[in-house]
Amino acid sequence: MASNNRNISRDYPPEPTLHRLPWYLAYVSMLRHRNVEYVSSTSIARELNVDASQIAKDLSVLDIKGKTRIGYEVVALENALRNFLGFATGHNAVILGAGSLGSALMADTGLERFGLNIVAGFDISSEMINREIKGIPVYHIDSLADMQTRLKAEIAIITVPVEQAQIVADLAMEAGIPALWNFTPSRVLTAPGTVIQNTSIYSHLAVMYNRLSLLRNEDRID
Amino acid sequence: MASNNRNISRDYPPEPTLHRLPWYLAYVSMLRHRNVEYVSSTSIARELNVDASQIAKDLSVLDIKGKTRIGYEVVALENALRNFLGFATGHNAVILGAGSLGSALMADTGLERFGLNIVAGFDISSEMINREIKGIPVYHIDSLADMQTRLKAEIAIITVPVEQAQIVADLAMEAGIPALWNFTPSRVLTAPGTVIQNTSIYSHLAVMYNRLSLLRNEDRID
Secondary structure (H helix, E strand, O other): OOOOOOOHHHHOOOHHHHHHHHHHHHHHHHHHHOOOOEEOHHHHHHHHOOOHHHHHHHHOOOOOOOEOOOEEEHHHHHHHHHHHHOOOOOEEEEEEOOOHHHHHHHHOHHHHHHOEEEEEEEEOOOOOOOOEEOOEEEEEHHHHHHHHHHHOOOEEEEOOOHHHHHHHHHHHHHOOOOEEEEOOOOOOOOOOOOEEEEOOHHHHHHHHHHHHHHHHHHHHHO | OOOOOOOHHHHOOOHHHHHHHHHHHHHHHHHHHOOOOEEOHHHHHHHHOOOHHHHHHHHOOOOOOOEOOOEEEHHHHHHHHHHHHOOOOOEEEEEEOOOHHHHHHHHOHHHHHHOEEEEEEEEOOOOOOOOEEOOEEEEEHHHHHHHHHHHOOOEEEEOOOHHHHHHHHHHHHHOOOOEEEEOOOOOOOOOOOOEEEEOOHHHHHHHHHHHHHHHHHHHHHO
């Protein structure tokens, strides 16, 4: 992707594109496992139920060209996607709140394959501090700024109880951590220039519960 | 929320509303902890940086009215939100894929407070089967349909490796599980009437990595 002639539109794909690219990566990884050599955007489109022209447009952010009638080389496309998405590079991250969900993420070794290295956890509970979770040390949250000079975390993963979310977000920003990944159901306000993503697992639950209740009501009417 | 005069627009709030309601719940829960008695949509708006008219519109899906100049009663609003979002009711769920992420979710006791009861896990690995994770049994995936008659799971949580996602999704739908919660980076195709939510933690990582690389490039230019 490094290029001297970079332009803004290439370096700034919109979020919906960045959300679809991992689908394509998952699909072409599967094809590689099956030793498939080439794949066209029309066959990706058929498999994933996404418009083929949308796929061609999404893939145009990559430094890779498909061949007419043959399509993309599977191995090259997989590598280009992994590199572009940042999954091939290690990114240091810290967990803020080593409770139930925080510990779970520290124990989830699958995240490493997507370039996420959780290097430390932080908490206020004396039960958690100075322990290790799957080999990852947990420190007192008060030492975050000090530790950050050594840890150089790019991402602070926020898994504290909801009423602490903004407090630890502020601590992370003060410590100079440039990105926040908020797993709490709370809205977190950020300083300009801070990267934030909200993984609102509880709001996904809310949508499912609501749609399930609609299904039950339909059944009752039928 | 039960009402004889139900109408579609009340029973079918759009997803963005269902995504914002948990923010309001998190905020009013915090106010209750602080023994605050009333809250107005303008003060929620200020705290959460959401437009006040949007908040009033979102809250209109609830069977609760604010008082002019005083606002909503905090305890009543918290209860109305919890009930409406389905967090106050237990919903049975099964984990399909008791690997790293699946085990982590089974160990995350925090989900129970949002109405999610994970009653069983399913896997194909003989190392996992007939074990328990935090007291939750793990069975062979082949027994899913049989077990479902007893478990009555409403939600199948998909945490298998990406190439297995569609296969277990199909098994879940065949077993009559009405909702799928897909944690894999793969797109999952569903039968009409099936509820699906994708929690694409990897695509959130991709967005953060990309935005971080843009920040670094800006720094280089400055």
